[in-house]
Amino acid sequence: MSAVAAASSSVKRSLWRSTVQQTRVRRLYKQGNRTRVKVLTWAAPKKNATHDELAREAFATLMRTFYDRGLKKGFVLRAGEVSYISILETGLADSGVCPLCDGKLDPRNRVIDHFFPQEGFPALTCFPDNLIPICDTCNGPRAKLAKPPYTPTIGGEVDVTDWFHPRWRTAQRQLVVRVARNGNRLELTVEPTNALFAPHVDNFVQLTNVHTTWSDRLRAALRQEQDEVESELRRLRIRGIAVDRTVVQETLIEKRDYYERKIGSEEYAYRNYGIYNYMANDHASIQEILAQVNE
Ligand SMILES: [Zn+2]
Numbered sequence: 001m002s003a004v005a006a007a008s009s010s011v012k013r014s015l016w017r018s019t020v021q022q023t024r025v026r027r028l029y030k031q032g033n034r035t036r037v038k039v040l041t042w043a044a045p046k047k048n049a050t051h052d053e054l055a056r057e058a059f060a061t062l063m064r065t066f067y068d069r070g071l072k073k074g075f076v077l078r079a080g081e082v083s084y085i086s087i088l089e090t091g092l093a094d095s096g097v098c099p100l101c102d103g104k105l106d107p108r109n110r111v112i113d114h115f116f117p118q119e120g121f122p123a124l125t126c127f128p129d130n131l132i133p134i135c136d137t138c139n140g141p142r143a144k145l146a147k148p149p150y151t152p153t154i155g156g157e158v159d160v161t162d163w164f165h166p167r168w169r170t171a172q173r174q175l176v177v178r179v180a181r182n183g184n185r186l187e188l189t190v191e192p193t194n195a196l197f198a199p200h201v202d203n204f205v206q207l208t209n210v211h212t213t214w215s216d217r218l219r220a221a222l223r224q225e226q227d228e229v230e231s232e233l234r235r236l237r238i239r240g241i242a243v244d245r246t247v248v249q250e251t252l253i254e255k256r257d258y259y260e261r262k263i264g265s266e267e268y269a270y271r272n273y274g275i276y277n278y279m280a281n282d283h284a285s286i287q288e289i290l291a292q293v294n295e
Contacts, residue, residue: 001062007055015059022123025116025130028160037158039120039148047177060122067118067125084129088112092166093133095265099166100138100208104267115149115166132166138208147207162199168285172264175201177214177274179222181282186222188215188274214271222275223266228291229255229279235291243293245286252280 004015018040027035042060044053046047076083084182087093088110100113113134116124136242141197151159164171178189190211192201205211229251233243241247243272256276279285 001058003058004062009050009098011052011055015056019123022116022121025121025124025158026100026168028158029165031044032161037160038156039152040156042119042122051135060118062127062171063122063125064118071126074148077128081283084112085167087128087131088133091133097264097267098135098138099132099170099208100134101213101270102270103135103137103213105133105135108136109137111139113139129167137213149207151203162203164200164204171200171204175204175270177270179218179274179278181278188218188220188271190214214268214274217270218275221271222279225272225275225286226257226279230289232290233289237293243290245290246284248289248293249280252276252286256280 004012018038021037024035025037028037040056042056044057047058071077071084074083074085089107092099093105093110096105097103110133114121114125115130115132118125121130139286149160149165150163151161153159160169163169164174174193176191178191180187180189188211190201190205192198200280212236229248233248233251237243237248253276256273258274259266259269259273263273279289
């Protein structure tokens with residue numbers, strides 16, 4: 001704090017301007033190129049740093065300290081409204097689904113992610129809209145950390161034209177999962193539902209690694225869903241209802257539609273929609289289920 005206080009008034013003004021500019025980040029999504037937000041360097045050089053450079057670094061450190069020792073420990077940002085706990089428990093976290101991977105989000109695995117990273121955007125360190133509850137896997141080393149959620153431009157400005165944001169331009173229902181058989185392999189693709197958002201979906205997939213997450217457990221997930229359908233249909237048969245091809249297909253379509261409705265509120269609904277859509281249209285899958293149920 002003393003390093004910031006000791007800075008010249010011109011540096012203080014520039015810190016203020018940078019802070020105001022960075023908190024305009026929301027407008028980028030609404031107004032596109034009419035708003036300009038820059039990624040700035042905040043770390044001071046290791047050697048021969050000027051007072052001003054030290055002040056910038058101190059400002060970033062101050063924000064991080066406030067986040068760790070203030071906000072995280074219970075400081076309330078707006079009276080009765082925004083606190084660390086409220087961000088962690090309400091709003092996006094309410095859905096019970098991680099906005100980055102569509103996996104489960106619950107009190108045991110949720111953490112807060114700085115969507116615009118603290119390093120380049122210290123002014124957003126405690127900015128409620130920049131604090132996104134995500135699962136600890138997505139916050140882990142395999143996931144998004146290394147990549148920025150925007151396109152950097154030559155002038156250092158942030159371009160979000162082709163990007164989703166968990167609050168300001170959500171990916172929800174802008175993508176669909178297709179599952180297809182390629183020889184012996186099952187393959188999953190993530191496709192835009194609207195061609196306008198094709199680049200957004202590409203960027204989202206790269207940022208979140210969601211294609212890998214969904215593909216990794218694809219065969220096991222399909223097996224599990226198929227088992228569930230089979231035991232459901234066996235119960236029908238025991239009650240004396242004949243299970244034929246049409247009944248199997250109708251059950252699969254019902255399940256597909258169920259997951260379509262549950263997108264954003266039940267874990268892995270995107271992937272399960274893809275799985276059921278695949279099975280409902282795959283002759284071999286239907287035959288297999290039929291054979292299992294009627295054996
Ligand atoms: Zn996640």
